[in-house]
Every structure is written in structure tokens, then in C-alpha cells.
Amino acid sequence: MAENQNSRTVQAPRSGPGGMPRGAKMPGQKLDVKSLGRVLKYLGNYKARCIGSVICLIVMAVANVFSARALGTLVDDYITPMVQRRAIDAGALLGYILFLAVIFAASVVANFLVNRLLIAVSQGIMKDIRKDMFRKMQSLPIRYFDTNNHGDIMSRYTNDINTLRQMIANTLPNIVAAALTMLATFVAMFLSSIWLTLFVIVFVFFTMFVTMKIATKSGKYFVEQQKQIGSLNGYVEEMVTGQKVVKVFNHEPATIEGFTKENEKLFTVSSRANGFASMMGPVSNNLGHLQYVFLAVLGAALVALNVPNVTVTGIAVLTVGTVISFLQLSRSFTQNINNVMQQSNAIVLAVAGAKRIFELIDEQPEENEGKVTLVNAKVADDGSITECEEHTGTWAWKVLQEDGSVKYVKLSGDVRMKDVDFSYVEGKQILYDITLYAKPGQKVAFVGSTGAGKTTITNLINRFYDIQEGEITYDGIPIRDINKTDLRHSLGMVLQDVNLFTGTIMENIRYGKLDATDEEVYAAARLANADDFIRRLPDGYDTGIDGAGSNLSQGQRQLISIARAAIADPPVMILDEATSSIDTRTEALVQRGMDGLMHGRTVFVIAHRLSTVQNADVIMVLEHGVIIERGTHEQLIEQKGKYYQLYTGAFELD
């Protein structure tokens, strides 16, 4: 549906360029709790591993506290007494060192374990989400792809998944570890002095206030940066796509000038955004130092003034020792708070990405409620049809009757439309009262300008879209009742916009029939008149095809796509501008092959080249969604209507 796609791409907002997704990567966003919950649910599949990880993290945090306190204990409990006694108690010292060694060893092992445990979790989730997303994507209706920006969908597979992985593998464990340590130090602080703890809390709020201010500023510029990246991206895309035109017109200097402007703007916002962002570290660090100073002075003053210390255990005199240990604790506390703050930003970003992923996974899949299926069949002499397992070359529709019995209808390719109305968007009707009959073996052609609704009609036959009014039947069965998979198996499509897949030419043709032999592939290629040029390629049928750099011309690609459809050998074929890039002489050859293939089968042809449609059994001229003329070429010429004008060149198509 080239026509309708075009208009949609224009409407779709330009976004998601260069892997920078819209709506993500902006600090200062709100955390989406629902999506976070769902991420955690994914984690729930790995419950044992997650619990194991948390235990390991606790072991590590404990070891951390021990290592921080190691020196103090060493000095207070061992060195000082030994110095006083002027004798070394090697046994006791060694005992303590061994004790530490055991804890440290446990921590190292825990560290290793937590890493190993989380690998399976993060990679497993990544893999699951990737597969879920792709499978879901395959099940979505065409409408989804027509109305959503492809770059935007793409970035979910790249950026969003990646930020999510980072969060699960790094951020979450770091935050948990930091939070554990923070909690431990807070409890310790609270136990040693409530006054000083209160002061720390107030100061931490102050620090948070300042850093949040900076974060908001930086966030504002990050938003601008994203916008500017999008704009630069659009410029590069447009110019590089038209690079050959730029060359032909010696337009390089002007193109560079335009780029420099965009680039300069990006530089300005980018340095601001990142400048503010990297200020956060030094600011919170040095505010931490100031807090230390204030605490020290406050503590010293309290000690000097003999202010009674209030703790959970009661009121006592504040000692020098308490203040010193409190100072150490407060430093660790602030460091961990800063740590959590900085990491939490990453969580918000990752969850924003996760939300976009879940949006895709939650999309409503294409319904496939049809009960009528396609089966291999045998036709007896008396015309009765029986179902069979083996491939017979004959197919039949298996229709379940209301009374429970089964009726078989031979697949023959009779397509009828009756009073069909259709609109993509409510209120903007595209097709009006379309009625047509295509008997098996007939060639039905559609002619009309862009937007007249030609492609739309073919989109309805294979149920890419469902009709609002009227009825379409296939071999007398309403297509609504037919299983979509089987319906599409019975229809072949060749589109103007050729889409081949990375792989060899052989693989691409075989796409139409996965179990085709090499011979069948050659035969299909010969039918499409592609065999000749393929064999002349250096690697013949093994020539690789990829998005860029392939040396195949548009016409050659079109021939391959025709061969791909030919090998599938369906009873009904839809050719949507299938030969528009092929020269008329080759087209005539292809046509001959196709005509052979199409013998006894139904074909719908859309073409703007009238020579392509002249030999059709019936030609429909469409205008604004209405069939205005119908008949054979001769009849229409006779009528001297629109078709006549087109044919004589008095009227321009497209």
C-alpha cells in the first residue's frame, strides 16, 4: 500500500533518529512505578538467583564494614595494649588477622558469586524480552506498522534493551549494596548520637536540594540536546540520501554550511547538558567535605560545652571517641547517599525504556478467529472431496457447518467483493461501494491515480485491513471466516517496494516455499526471467543480497521478488506495480512467463503503465475510491471516458 504509506510517513513525527529514542534518556524524569514493577516481575522468574545475590551483597556489605573498622579495632584492641606492654603477642595478632581473612575471603567469594548469578539473570531477561518483543511484533496487524515510526520501534531493540540490561546487571546490585551500607551506617549513627544524626539529615537534604537543582538544569538541556540530535540527524539523512544529487549540482559547500549550523547548535546544548551533569560529582563531594567540617566543629563544641548526648540507650556525655567514629560514619553515609542518588537516575532512564518495551509487548495482536482452514485434498471421480494427509497438489477449504458436519470446498481462486466500504481512519472513507467478481483464471486490473484506492483494495483481500461494510468472499466463503494464515497462503503478492532479505539469491527465492528444491528455485527464476542475469553474476545463485552495496538494480530485485512469489504457486496473485522498474521488453517476457504460471488462476494487477494491463479480462478505473469505469481494454477505449484519456496521454497518472 505504497500510496497510503507515503501519506503516513509524512504525518508521523520525525523522531527516534540515530538510535536516540524519543522520550528516553532524559534525566529528571519521573519514575514509572508500574513498569518498574513489571521489570521486577521478570526478575521474579529468577527468584532463587536474586535471593542468592542479595545474600551475597549482604556478606559483602558486612565485610565492607569490617574492613573499614579493621584499623580501628587493630589499634584499639591490639596495638595499643601491646605497645603499653612493650611485647608482641603474635598469636593474638595473627588470630585477628586470620579472622579478618576469613571474612574477606567470604566477601571475595560472594563477590564472584553475585557476578555469576546476575549474568544468567540479566542475559536471560534480555534474551526473553528480545524474543517476546520480536514474536509479538510478528503478530501485530499491518496497521501498527503503518502508524508507528519504524526508527522508534527499532530503538526499543537497541537502546531500550541495553539500558535495561545495564540496570539489571549493574545499577540494581550497586544500589542494593549502597542502600545496605547506608542503612547500616545510619543505624550506627543513630545509635551513637541523635543530635549529630539530625544535623547530618538536615545537611543531606540541603545537598540533595542543590544537586537536584543542577540535575533539573542539566535535564532541561538534555531534552534540548535530544531534540537537536534529531534535527541534525534529519539533516544528515536528507542530505546523504540525496548525496548524488548534491554532487551533480556542486552543492557541497552549501550542504556543509547547513550542517555546520546544526552541528554548532548541538555543540552548545550538549556542552551545557553534560557540563551541568558532570558538575554534580564535585559539588556533592565537596558539600560532603563541608558537612565534615561543620560536624567536627559542632561535635567539638558539644564536647567542650559538655552537652549531654541523647542516644537510644539513654543520655550520656558525648565523648571524643564517639565524635571521631561518628565523623567516619557520616562520611560513609553521605558517600553512599550520593551513590544511590546518581544511580537512581539510571533506574529512571532504564524504566522509561522498559515502559516503551512493554508498550510494544502489550500491543493488541492481529486477530485470527477464522475457523475455515486449508487442507490437502483428493477429488474423486464423482466430484466429492476428501481430506488427506499427503501433498496432492489439490487443496480444499475445510468448512465446519453449523450442524457439526464438515464441508469441503475446492480451492480455485474465485474472489468477489460486494458493496465494500472502507476507511483507514474513521470519518475518512477511502473506498465506496466496491463490487467486483474475479472468476478463477481471470486477470483483473486496477488503474487510477495515487490515492484512488487501488492498493487499498488488495489490502482488503488478504485481510491486512478489515472492511467496515459489505462482503468479500473467496471461493464463496466470507474471508472473515477463513483462518488468516491459510487465506494468505492462498494469495501471492508482489509489491512495487521490493523487500529482499539478507542472504543469498537462492535463499530469497526459497522464501516463497521453504522446502523448495534447487531445481524448483531455478524453474521459478526462469519463469520470472531472472535465471539469465542471476547466472551471469559472479556467484550465481549464491550471490549475497544485503541492504546496501548490493550490485543488483531495482529491476533485477523486482525479478527476484517475482520468482519468490512464483515458487509459492498460489491460486490468486496480487501484483502491485510489480513490473514498474522493469523495462517493457523484459516485462513482456516476464508477462509471458507469468501468463503461463497464471493459467487457470486469478490475478489482480495494479499498474500505471497501461501496456501492462491491456490484456486483462477486466480493467477497473478507480477515482477517489469509486470504480468509475470497468470493462476490457477495447470496451473502455470505445467508451471514450477516463481510460481513453489516459491511454491517449491526455491525462497524467500518478
Next chain:
Amino acid sequence: MIKTLLKSLREYKRPAIVTMLVMVGEVVMEVLIPYVMADLIDKGFHNGDMPFILKMGLILALFSVVSLAFGVLGAVIGTRASAGFAKNLRDDMFRNVQRFSFANIDKFSTASIITRVTTDVANVQNIFTMSIRIAVRAPMMMLFSILMMFFINWKLALIVLGVVPLLLFGLTLIARKVFPIFTRMFKKIDKLNNTVQENLHGVRVVKSFVRGEYESERFGETAEDISNDAVMAEKILAWNGPIMTGGMYLVILALSFIGAYFIIGNEPVTVSFMGTTFTTGLLNSVFTYSMQILMNCMMLSMIFVMMIMTRESMRRIAELLREEPTIHNPENPVTEVPDGSVEFDDVDFSYAGSMDKLCLMDVSLKIPSGSTVGIIGGTGVGKTTLIQLIPRLYDATGGVVKVGGRDVREYDMVALRDAVSVVLQKNTLFSGSIKENLRWGNPDATDEEMIHACKAAAADGFIMEFPDGYDTHIEQGGTNVSGGQRQRLCIARALLKKPKVLILDDSTSAVDTATDALIRKGFREEFPETTKIIIAQRISSVQDADMILVLESGRVNDVGTHEELLARNEIYREVYESQNRQQVSGTSSREQEG
């Protein structure tokens, strides 16, 4: 590779260096602050000396402010340096793309250029920001700490230093083992993303062949494959943390044990002026310094790992920067193209540049200035290839192409391409008004000139029907005008160059025959001096040409007028007949034109 990239640093070299110097200041402060803190506690608290506490507090606050200033300065200048570096990288890449010949352009897809200019540069910008900070900071901190430790006690310093190489060795070993796996994995991820892209693009094909399940399975296999690689790589990386903390704990244990002995045994300090002995305070310092050393070891290894991760981005950028245009201006270029005569002298051509994959063979042809030439031939016979040699979009592999009697390689490229105007088959309009688009042909074109060109290209009529006329906005790629209108605008744009040679590469395929005839009439009457070369599918587009060239498999099959060819050339006759199967009396396009 890194050298190629760093060339783009240019004016941001100074901020980068200033950032490094500021980092030195920050390091000094960072070393001093804990020292003052220790002093404040040791002397102030233990002696209950309030004035000393206040004094030290003030110094500490001052230091914090200085450190803050350094930090903020470093942040601002550092990000400016790296943002500037990124800007220059983008600029250099884009400029290089503008120097590309067609052969160069064919090599890079649009998407890959965009990725390089955006995502890859962003990655490099990140690593650069880190590098200029940490690359100075980490070694400085390590050096300073090692020095301080030697000052205090060389024996303890040696213990710590003994662990460092071991750690570094372990970390590098891990990085080296992981690197090939990551490289492999990134390639597979690219493949995976490519699959998604193709499925998005070809969703109609996938659906109409009912291959959703098949595609999902193939995707699943690749995803599985990636996951296996990632697990393998990360399992190796999982050693990183334990090795680091293990080393750290080992140092703590050793220091605790030996340090205790030293204190109790009154071990002398390495450098002491008053015969000081080792104390708990000094042991505390040694602890701090050794932690600093190990932490910075880790920082360095982290940078190393990140460098490896961004290597692919760096490689891609360097590749684009290093790509040399395949076509250069000659040394003493001729800047004037005398007339519009075109000559092919035994020309061979191959896109691959090798003689056994020729797309054109032994093409010899003389086109007099001012004549009209038609080219007919099937898909892929080399029509487009042939005409692209005239404005030197590609260079002939063998033989000589001449314009105005001179080898095209002798001309200044700008002069040549101004004189030879091509309307490409895959032509594009750019977002902007119709006028802006037309001015691509001639930036100084007056309104009259534009209208004149558009009339000749039969475009004036429909342009005037638009409410905004010549100021009508064109969407990117020209999607808001019809195919036929787009082609006519492209022709008008080419005409504005007032070229000596005008080449139309299947440029009227979407235009109806009557208008097509009108355009050719415009050429004849308004541009009689210009040589017109027309590639067409439709015989009616070329049949009134002075000479028609029939191409077949890269060779000239025949040259002649319409009548001659119709009489003697089989290919030409077949094409003609395929288009005129059912003649309707009195309506053949030929008669219409007459």
C-alpha cells in the same frame, strides 16, 4: 585509529589540556583534604584544642571551596573540550562525505553514515570525557600515593607495589580474553538489528508469505547465540571484581600484620628529620594511600574495558574519516568547457574496477554539440552507467570519455559538472520551497529565469495551480507532489544550470506521453545549443532524436534513427512492439506530437 580521531581535536586541544591541569589541582586537594582531616582529629580532638579545630576547620572549608572550584572548572572545561571534539569529528566526517565520489557513496549506506555521525560520536565523546579526567587523575593519584608511602616506609610501600602489577596483569588478561568475544557479539547484535529492520521494512512480505513464525525462530536463534556469547564474556569479566577486592583485602591484611609489628617494634620512618618512629597515625595514612592506589588501578582498568567497548565506534568513525575520494581534481584543471560535444573512445567500465567484471565494453560514440541522443536498452544493460561517465561521476576503467573535445579528467570537476547537468534516475527534492529547490541549479536565478526553466520543463502549469505557487513547501524527498510533478521539477532544476550537456536518466517515466512531448519540444526550442541525452523506456520519448543508441549487455548494439532501427534492429523493434501491441487508430503518440 586513535591518532586519526585525535586529529579532529584542533582548537579543543587547549581546553583538553587545561582540563588535565585542573585535574592536577583537584588531585592535590584530594590528597590534602584527608590529611587535614586526620590532623584535625589527631591534634585537635585528642587535645581538645577548640581554636585549633576551628582553624583547621576553616582551612578544610577553604580547601573544599578550592576543590569545588577545580571540580566545577574541570567539569565545564572538560565537557566543552569533549563536546567540541565531538563537534569536530562530526564536521570532519560530514565534510569528507561531501568530498566523496559516487563510488565512495555506494560503499556506505545512509543509515551507517547516520550511525557514525550520531551514536558512534556520542560514544567517543563519552570515553573522551572520562579519559581526559581519569587518564590524568588516576596515574597522578597513584604516583602521589606511592611517593607518600615511600616517604613513610619503603618496606610497606614495596608490599603494596608488589600487589599492583599482579592486579594490573589480571585485569589486562581478562580484558584481552573478553575483547574478541565482545567484537564477535557486537557483530551478531548488528545482524540481529538488521533482521529487525528488514522485518519492519518487509512486514508485508513476511505477512503475505505467512513467515512470522519462521522469522521469529531465526531471530530466536540469533538472540540465543548472542546471549551465549554475552554469558561467556561476562563470566570472564566476573573475575574482575573479586580480583580487585581480593587484592585490596590482601593488602589490608598484610599491612595490618606487618604495620602492627613496625609500630610496636619502633620501626623508623624512611624519611624523617627528627628520628620519628612509625605510629598508628602513619599506619592510617598508609592504609588510605594504598586504597587510593588500588582504586585508581580499577579506574584505569575500567577505562581500558570501556575503550575496548567503544573500539568499534572508533573504528567506524576512523573508517569514514580515512575514506579517500576515488576521484580527484587534476593538477592544472581546465575551467572552461568549450561546447557540448561528447565522445566515448573505446570505453570500458567496471564498478569493481577489475577488467573481468565489466559493465561497459568497447563503447565508442561521437555526439555532436547540440544534438539529441536517445538511449534504449533493457534493465541492467548499462545505460545509467554510461551517462554517469560524462560528468565524471565515475571514472572510466579503460578508454577515454571526452566533453568539448577534451578528456573529462582534465577539467575542474565543478566546471565540468556545471556544464553537464544530469537528472538522475533516483532523483530527490529537498525540504524547502519550490524556489529553494530550483536554486540548487543556480543560486542567483531570478524569478524570470526560474519561470522560464519551469515552462520548458512543463512544470509552470501545475506550480501555478498550487495556492502558494513557487513558494509551495516541498516535503523531504518531495513526497507531497506526485511522481510526474517531481520529475518535472527535477528537470527544471537541471535546466537552470544552463548546461552545455543535459542528461535525462529515465526522468519522464511518470510523466504522461503528451507532457513528455511538450517537455522535449521545450528543450528543442529553448535550449537548441544544449546537447540532450535521453535515457528512456518509452520509445515515444526518443523516437524523434537525432540518433538513438541501443545498448545490450554493456555493448553498443546499434546506433541510428528511429526509422533505421525499426527497419534493421531486432531489439529496438521488440521494444517498440511491446509498447504498441494494440494500436488504436488515430491516437498513436507520434501523430499527437506532429
